[in-house]
Amino acid sequence: MRTTKASAPGKALLVGGYLVLERRNAGLVIATDKRFYATVRDDPTLNEEANIIVESPQFHSTWKYKYTNDTLLPCVENATINDFVEKTLRVCLMYLQPSAPINLKIIIQADNEFYSLLPHLEAQSLERTPQAVQTLEPFLPCPKDKDGKAIINKTGLGSSAALVTSLVGALVHHFPPKIFDIQHQEEPKEKIGGNETYNDDANENVDITESIHNLAQISHCYAQGKVGSGFDVSAACHGTHVYRRFPICLLPDLLQQLDVLDSHSDSTKEALHNIVETTPWAENMVRPPRDLPSPLQIVLADIRGGSESPGMAKKVQAWKQKQYMKNPTGKITHWDDLKALNAQAIALFQKMQAVSGSGDHNTTEYDTLATQVASEWPKDSTLAELSATFAEIRTHMKEMGKAANVPIEPDEQTDLCNATMKVPGVVTALVPGAGGYDAIACVYINRPHVLESIGVVWANYEDKIVCPLGLKASDCGFRLDEKLE
Structure with missing residues (x-):
């Protein structure tokens, strides 16, 4: 019953709107203290008909998948489709290639600020003040419409990038690739914001971070159907920094291969591994300042x-x-x-x-x-x-x-x-x-x-x-x- 929980922050691009789409122009992206969480847990009670279940209590949604022979297929009973979940799973499993049969239960949760707080404040007759916002319970569910569907009003914190990055990171740490030879410590060494966190060993702290970033950029672009600037994923992975985008020519060929039905082929796997592990993304993508000045x-x-x-x-x-x-x-x-x-x-x-x-x-x-x-x-x-x-x-x-x-x-x-x-x-x-x-x-x-x-x-x-x-x-x-x- 292994359990891995990871999280990634939301963002705000203070400097660089539109211009950051071009490699020559830098942007200042601020990471926030509000985060998206992904928990991956082994669940031996699942059967081969649906051996991966993703639950989102806040969105009132559950997505089931069958993963067999290196292929991920959504189950027919899924009421909705979430491309950011499904395509991230597809890319990560293709990259990680777990050697043993898997049975996973995944829970995704977001801090309240990723979505409009107004319905919750109004429901509790609270004023629209910072102090009132702080009194709200964590992980409040989105309101529903008359048909019972979640009403999702985003606030622009980069929820999709934070979701993808947290899910990628949780999966990579749950099924670490052999190339990293990762040795996790058995006890947490420090706490951040009340949550346990592990310090990476020296032999993994660079490679695994970059692999999570690269996989998250690929998964996010794949789910969006386009190659964006990437600053939101970069912030979700690296936090606050000055950002310059990766080369726009890096991903289109791979994304085209992933769109092919038979994308679990050896050639696609090889292309994915090459881009994640050996292809140079860009120099100076992440530069200081890595936080707002303290005043x-x-x-x-x-x-x-x-x-x-x-x-x-x-x-x-x-x-x-x-x-x-x-x-x-x-x-x-x-x-x-x-x-x-x-x-x-x-x-x-x-x-x-x-x-x-x-x-x-x-x-x-x-x-x-x-x-x-x-x-x-x-x-x-x-x-x-x-x-x-x-x-x-x-x-x-x-x-x-x-x-x-x-x-x-x-x-x-x-x-x-x-x-x-x-x-x-x-x-x-x-x-x-x-x-x-x-x-x-x-x-x-x-x-x-x-x-x-x-x-x-x-x-x-x-x-x-x-x-x-x-x-x-x-x-x-x-x-x-x-x-x-």
């Missing part, structure tokens, strides 16, 4: 009724290509401006991280700045420069959205962000990642009264129903929480 913290808010317009990235890329065709040697307005501003924002974060890491930052100075709005900060301070840089980034992102006919920062979000910027201690309020109507992110000086003031503004905002998410930035990526033999 700063982040909070996100869920916006009721929001939904990201489909094909936003394609529309922006088409607009950019059109501008390039008009003037191949000239500057692309907004796009090239953002290149410089994004690099500047990352450099300022790195500068602040270096100071906070050395312990040289002035706590009293930040206490004072936390009582002032950003426009009142000394113009020569790094924090004022960072706030001004974000303001310019917001302007160009909004204007680029208008030019491409994409709601990157809709007017409603602009008003909410501007209202948030009036709170003393707020560095920036923006629409993270690709933008749209789903959520806003706020970077603030890490003082309790600043967070409380942000919560008051959001709870009393009239034009939209805004709900703060009870999360903060974290330096922790993928984590092995439990390993029981």
Whole structure:
């Protein structure tokens, strides 16, 4: 009855929206302390008709599979299909190739913040404040519609990437490939957030992390049906960092092979192993800072009724290509401006991280700045420069959205962000990642009264129903929480 439990964090892309799709452009992705969990357990009571069962209590769903002769087949009684679960299982089992017959029960769970908290707050007559959010029980089930189906309103934390990464990591640790020669410790050495975690032995801590990352990127792209930027999976694996994408040419051939019905062939297995184990992905994919500078913290808010317009990235890329065709040697307005501003924002974060890491930052100075709005900060301070840089980034992102006919920062979000910027201690309020109507992110000086003031503004905002998410930035990526033999 072996049990393996693993988890991976959600994310927020503060810097690099759209531009991070290109390898030459870096993005700053922040991992959160809210996580997706996957528990893999041997279950000898299962029979050959369904020897893998995946349960999702929060989604009111169960998926059953038959795995035999290196082939994974969904059972006919499955009421729904979850590509992220099914295709991750398929890729991982093809890679791991368990030598003995398997009978697995898998449970997937997510922290509440991955999905809208508003129905739960309203059901309990609670206010929309950070304090009320903290009182909610963990792993609350999604509400159901009149037909009994789960109503899933995502908050933009990268739930699919965190799900895939946690499931990949749990399976890899449950069926470690022979090439790693893994020797797990029998007792946990430390605890993180109340969960047991194992320190990897020196002979595995690099290879197995990279293999989990590579397998998760492959599985996520396979499930999505496209090769994305990969920053969400990278954050789920590595935590907070400066990210540059892997080469876009790396995966299409493999994904095409996986789409073929007979994809359990030896040639596909060989291609999968080569890409996971021997093919160089990219240098400098993950760079510091690996956490927010200690004087700063982040909070996100869920916006009721929001939904990201489909094909936003394609529309922006088409607009950019059109501008390039008009003037191949000239500057692309907004796009090239953002290149410089994004690099500047990352450099300022790195500068602040270096100071906070050395312990040289002035706590009293930040206490004072936390009582002032950003426009009142000394113009020569790094924090004022960072706030001004974000303001310019917001302007160009909004204007680029208008030019491409994409709601990157809709007017409603602009008003909410501007209202948030009036709170003393707020560095920036923006629409993270690709933008749209789903959520806003706020970077603030890490003082309790600043967070409380942000919560008051959001709870009393009239034009939209805004709900703060009870999360903060974290330096922790993928984590092995439990390993029981």
